[in-house]
Amino acid sequence: MNNIQSYIKEHKDRFLNELVELLKIPSVSADSAYKNDVLKTAEVIKTSLEKAGCDSVEICKTNGYPIVYGEKIINKSLPTVLVYGHYDVQPADPIELWDSPPYEPVIKKTDKHPEGAIFARGACDDKGQMYMHVKAMEFMTSTNQLPCNVKFMIEGEEEVGSANLATFVKNNQEKLKNDVILISDTGMIANDVPSITTGLRGLSYVEVEVTGPNRDLHSGLYGGAVANPINILTKMIASLHDENNHITIPGFYDNVEKLSKEERAEMAKAPFNLEHYKNALDIDAVYGEAGYTTNERNSIRPTLDVNGIWGGYIGEGAKTVIASKAYAKISMRLVPNQDWENITKLFKTHFEKIASKGIKVKVTPHHGGQGYVTPINSIGYQAASKAYQDTFGKTPIPQRSGGSIPIVALFEQELKSKTILMGFGLDSDAIHSPNEHFGIWNYLKGIETIPFFYKYFTELSKK
Numbered sequence: 001m002n003n004i005q006s007y008i009k010e011h012k013d014r015f016l017n018e019l020v021e022l023l024k025i026p027s028v029s030a031d032s033a034y035k036n037d038v039l040k041t042a043e044v045i046k047t048s049l050e051k052a053g054c055d056s057v058e059i060c061k062t063n064g065y066p067i068v069y070g071e072k073i074i075n076k077s078l079p080t081v082l083v084y085g086h087y088d089v090q091p092a093d094p095i096e097l098w099d100s101p102p103y104e105p106v107i108k109k110t111d112k113h114p115e116g117a118i119f120a121r122g123a124c125d126d127k128g129q130m131y132m133h134v135k136a137m138e139f140m141t142s143t144n145q146l147p148c149n150v151k152f153m154i155e156g157e158e159e160v161g162s163a164n165l166a167t168f169v170k171n172n173q174e175k176l177k178n179d180v181i182l183i184s185d186t187g188m189i190a191n192d193v194p195s196i197t198t199g200l201r202g203l204s205y206v207e208v209e210v211t212g213p214n215r216d217l218h219s220g221l222y223g224g225a226v227a228n229p230i231n232i233l234t235k236m237i238a239s240l241h242d243e244n245n246h247i248t249i250p251g252f253y254d255n256v257e258k259l260s261k262e263e264r265a266e267m268a269k270a271p272f273n274l275e276h277y278k279n280a281l282d283i284d285a286v287y288g289e290a291g292y293t294t295n296e297r298n299s300i301r302p303t304l305d306v307n308g309i310w311g312g313y314i315g316e317g318a319k320t321v322i323a324s325k326a327y328a329k330i331s332m333r334l335v336p337n338q339d340w341e342n343i344t345k346l347f348k349t350h351f352e353k354i355a356s357k358g359i360k361v362k363v364t365p366h367h368g369g370q371g372y373v374t375p376i377n378s379i380g381y382q383a384a385s386k387a388y389q390d391t392f393g394k395t396p397i398p399q400r401s402g403g404s405i406p407i408v409a410l411f412e413q414e415l416k417s418k419t420i421l422m423g424f425g426l427d428s429d430a431i432h433s434p435n436e437h438f439g440i441w442n443y444l445k446g447i448e449t450i451p452f453f454y455k456y457f458t459e460l461s462k463k
């Protein structure tokens with residue numbers, strides 16, 4: 001790629017300012033109070049794609065938030081890259097834990113980002129990473145170096161399960177036809193240890209409700225004589241793991257992919273420092289399934305976690321009460337071959353079965369999705385690997401991530417193409433947490449690396 005570095009140097013301030021403006025709009029898809037902001041963000045993305053050189057850009061209506069679609073087809077006989085990203089963000093709460101307001105971006109230096117990082121909700125997940133693609137496109141079109149066709153599909157409902165995107169994809173197979181899908185919505189190991197994500201976990205998310213007596217009771221008059229839903233719920237939840245931290249739901253592990261010794265040895269080569277890991281989280285020990293390392297526990301193994309639990313009296317002081325109901329939100333991260341709908345069923349059956357007498361249990365499934373693994377011998381992976389070699393000076397390490405982007409498995413199923421996950425964030429960037437940020441170095445490195453992917457993908461496709 002001719003003069004990408006000088007282009008970035010020349011336009012760096014504008015690239016940053018444009019991202020800052022985008023981050024000022026609170027596009028929280030989960031909370032309808034932000035509806036106008038989410039819609040406005042779609043408009044801003046549309047304009048940015050037009051400016052970056054897309055020939056046609058449209059805002060595609062759905063039953064929820066719109067999908068921004070743009071394309072530049074230079075020659076039908078050339079390969080087509082489909083870029084996916086999301087313009088919605090997670091809610092910012094608990095807002096009091098932010099050091100600066102989540103929608104007033106500020107640049108600050110950190111240990112991991114000595115050149116500065118932008119602090120704002122969505123900085124890394126996914127506005128910053130998505131916008132790298134828009135700026136890479138701008139570079140390629142304005143310097144006449146776009147080597148192939150490009151399609152952009154940027155959605156506004158990723159953080160709430162992408163239900164309407166699934167329908168859009170199913171109904172627009174021809175429009176979305178591509179040779180590879182490119183996504184920057186994951187992370188890498190460290191700025192001096194580039195990695196490419198080769199796997200994502202699936203997800204099953206459920207909510208449970210346990211009901212005891214028909215009303216809240218005096219805990220002295222009735223305590224000990226009726227089932228207390230909170231006592232029972234916590235007991236039921238505790239029983240979902242055994243003493244080795246294996247999940248006890250019958251059939252849960254049936255289809256779990258087993259990695260060979262060699263594959264595990266290969267994985268273990270990725271640099272990881274347990275002391276740094278513990279220090280960063282201020283914990284004195286790690287915890288998890290017996291027989292697996294920390295990196296295995298958070299990538300190739302399925303998990304079950306309570307995300308929230310409530311019920312009874314939580315106000316000031318003490319109230320002596322046995323609540324009528326108790327609730328929990330539970331997520332299960334799944335690995336390839338585990339079917340999320342089947343796991344949801346297994347959970348429901350088991351949870352209803354272990355219910356004690358004297359209570360009723362209701363299990364309500366939320367969203368879910370399949371996991372994903374991508375081979376490293378594909379043209380797409382090889383093109384990405386070569387791109388990183390050029391811009392990082394190192395061969396990237398393939399790494400399976402613990403996070404989920406459920407739509408990726410659907411892309412493969414419906415569009416029959418592989419996804420390449422070129423993520424430039426760091427685990428310490430605090431996505432979904434207070435003080436989310438994205439390194440300026442990472443942002444610019446992404447913009448620099450992406451055009452090389454296009455170049456190598458086009459070249460390798462010709463062979």
Ligand code: BES
Nearest residue numbers: 125158159160161185186187401403404
């Ligand atoms: N970008 C993340 C997923 C991610 C982050 C994958 C880092 C790998 C590394 C995405 O926006 C996300 O938050 N996904 C959700 C699932 C979704 C259905 C709400 C998740 O993983 O919890």
Ligand code: MN
Nearest residue numbers: 125126158185
């Ligand atoms: Mn994301």
Ligand code: MN
Nearest residue numbers: 090125159432
């Ligand atoms: Mn997210």
